[in-house]
Amino acid sequence: MMEFPTTTKALVIEAYNANLVRALRGMKIIEKPFSEPQPGEVLVKMDASPVNPSDIAFLRGMYNVNKALPAVPGFEGTGIIIKAGDETSENLSGRRVSFFTQDEGDGAWCEYLCLKAGNYIFINDALPVEQAACLFINPFTAYAMFDEALKSGTKAIIQTAANGQVGRFIRFFACENGIKVINLVRKNEHVEAMKREGEPFVLNLNDEDFYENLKILTSDLKATVAIDAVGGEITGKLLNVMPAGSQVILYGGLSGAPVAMIDPLEVIFKNKVLRGFNLGDWMKTVSDAEVERISGYLQTLFIKKKSKPGFRHPFLWKTSMKACVPIFQICRQGRFFSGCEVSKGKKEAVSK
């Protein structure tokens, strides 16, 4: 009979700390036991997991998910099922999955993880591991918000942090659906890069004439949906500049500042709305069949290489190094780390 592991190597955080460097320095690699998969659960050997901005916020104790400490972070990843909790279920062993979990209990930054039914989807063997690892959080977030924009009937959207991962997916979906995008970034290098990629409407938030140009473009293109990852003053400015009946969907707080500058008259008399989006809550409103459908759509696009959304690159994770060093590099570079493999005497990482 095949023997299954009873312990897993895991990266744990022992104390949240608003100072990211301190939070990272407090992290450790440990060996910990895990429970057998229960009916409906599967045991997965991890291949890779990304470090997303939500992971950073979690480590800083500034996210809406707080776990009992010590905790294993990581909200998404990919791996292979090695055991199913329900022996009567179809043979799941050997199947590739991608998953998203914000449940209490261990997160993705470990070698072995038990996943509940509904938290994972099956992955096509042709999907590269780095895309499978990042299939949930950013693509689904972009898909869900873009879908809402599309259903609103708008012909154009505005988006902040347009050079980020979510922003890239939004641009991709917009291009597929013939929707114009007014892309807002804060550096000239991003303006130039996006123009080279063929984006006609890119504005730098820091330009003197930014607000005037935003007004003109918004009016010309009749953009009635803005998708905002920044918060602070730009959220209010977006709402003020857009036509009557517009909505701003706020999904991130990259500026770290409270939303400001909203002209109350625009909200009262022009029927404008500011609302939030959170993937975890959205997932609870969507059926498993719909998640499967969206996942199938995304995987097909990625496999056909129609999408080049700039996934995070593989990261070589050396388990012999202090955990804080590679993770600090990952956070700085926005890269994901791959599962580690421990060889006799020497511990080294595998980059998939």
Ligand SMILES: NC(=O)c1ccc[n+]([C@@H]2O[C@H](COP(=O)([O-])OP(=O)(O)OC[C@H]3O[C@@H](n4cnc5c(N)ncnc54)[C@H](OP(=O)(O)O)[C@@H]3O)[C@@H](O)[C@H]2O)c1
């Ligand atoms: N609500 C949800 O369900 C959900 C889901 C996914 C992601 N998110 C959030 O969405 C945000 C974006 O995620 P992502 O994965 O796309 O991030 P990302 O790939 O790290 O990209 C964010 C981009 O925004 C730019 N940026 C950072 N701070 C900024 C600021 N103050 N003003 C303007 N631009 C700024 C950065 O570019 P430069 O530094 O080069 O300018 C960066 O490239 C994050 O806050 C994340 O937590 C939320």
